Amino acid sequence: MNILVVEDEPKAGNYLLNGLQELGYSVSLARDGVDGLHQALETAFDVIVLDVMMPKMDGWEVLRRLRKEADTPVLFLTARDDIADRIKGLELGADDYLIKPFSFAELVARLRTLTRRGPSREEEQLQIADLQIDVLKRRVTRAGTRITLTNKEFALLHLFATHQDQVLSRSLIASRVWDMNFDSDTNVVDVAVRRLRLKIDDPFQLKLIHSVRGIGYRFDTQP
């Protein structure tokens, strides 16, 4: 995946560049709006991460000019948490936004969603190592043993299983499983993951759910 990051803040630009490169993406960094627009028009990127508050040319202007020529998906970053700002961005043709401060895992998840091409076909049967999930019948077995899950436990497992190898942040999990789109002060997600582990991981040798400290959880056959 080919990503352009337009960010004037030096530290933020650097960590976005490094972080995304480490995940195996090819990343270009522009330090201001003029350069950003120039690069965006020169090269075909899969997705653009665009900071709004920049000197010389702000993100809105970059977006406005870019949209005249290309429809590359754009995710904008804003430090201002007001609704008018977000609406403005989306009206100008942005595809998604994140409010600073945001978690890096969240950014990666959003970028993946933006670049996913075509509707992903819902798998009816999922098989991860010796774990089998029958999505339609909502039946889970591991190593031939039937495991009974509550509705939300199943939803959580399904989310993990369809996002293998990806680090999922707590707020992403809360929003996908319970439709709670805000940072709750509680550790509901941790508790739910622990309970799920109790059923699908603890009795078995191979662990599937891994904690990634400070970020969230990863579902993977590799430790």
Add this chain to the structure above:
Amino acid sequence: MNTRRHYSLTLRLALIFALLAFALLATLGVALYRELERELIMRDDAALIYRIDQLRNLLNDSNTLDLIKTKPELFQNMLGNRESVLSIAAPGQKPLLTVNPGNIDLPSIPPVPKNHELTLADVHHFPSINGVPFATVAASIDSGDLGSLQVTTGRLMTERTSVLASYRLSVYILASIAALILALVGYLLVHRGLLPLRRLARHAQGIGVGNLAERLDSHGAPKELLPMIDSFNTMLERLAKGFVQLGQVSTDMAHELRTPINNLLGETQVALQQHRSIESYQQLLASNVEELERLARMLDNMLFLARTDPASALRQRQELSAWDEVERIAEYFEGLAGDADISIHAEGEGVIWAEPMLLRRALANLCANAIKYGAPRTELEIRAVPSADGIHLRVSNQGETIAAEHLPRLFERFYRVDESRERSAQSNGLGLSIVATIMQLHNGRYRVSSEAGVTCFELFFPRRED
């Protein structure tokens, strides 16, 4: 700001005074003038009739007739001025006597028959001969030898006209002077009367952030200004309170920020003291992330509370199934409650007219509290009860009773019942104030009761208005 021009109350009142005075005096003057005019006309008419009556008597005497023929100047003198007209003539003949020094054109009028008494109604008025009213009367007279004679007399009302004209002028001049005086007096009085207002304005100007405790002085102010002063002072009271609260919130927030920042700073500095293993650096960074997430959450909450635009916050209000929402919250907290050995009982029906994310946030905050303070092996109850004008959502738990003195303050920012016990990473003292803000945004109500070990938070969402 108002773009219309501001008028001066003083000037306006003075002008109104002047206009009223002029109108009043002018009306009075006109009424008196009419009365005077009528009186004068009547007197003039009576004089004419009196003259004819006298001639009727005189002309019965043949000596008088001779006298008329021989010495007509006598009669001219008798009339005394140039405005009177007298003519005596037999019908169809040259007049015996014509006294008309002013050469006035006599209009011909029918004479009053001989035996009729003359009345005021017999006087004919002509509106104007050369601009001056003219009154005339004619009568037939029996003069013995000469038979029937016709006497016509009249008078041009020059004198009356000039009297009335000067009267009119006086009225206008007096009314104008009175209006002028009243305008001046009115201006001065109003100007003086508004003095307390200017004093208040000066006083109000002096009140700023530094002396919000000061109040406007109602001493010596007119009664009409008292309500204004009162409401102004009440407003100051509210402002002062809000200001103190705001200051308190800033202070509290700064204190809240201290803990995570202190952890970040301390842990990082200690870690940098010497070389360490990769694992301990990872541990440090992960710990930093936790503190930073805590800071981000607090920031998010503070910004949420500071947002004051209800219109945009409520743009996405929907009619939500109370059952779905209550069930969702119950499922969300199922694990957490299970850990605390608390069971959740959720039930409800009806619809909630709310912005879904805000509603869920409010309910989640209440439930998180309820689980935190609930005693083990008890039940957390989430209940939705529809009523005629909306729906009540109740979240109640069993645990320690909250002392009554704390209840009204629970929804304040950073308020904690037990200062030392509750300052933890999980709680930042904003949860309930966010609930309060969400309810205010929805024009709803919130309250809390705590009795006999049961603490119940109740939210009321009004139903959708058409």
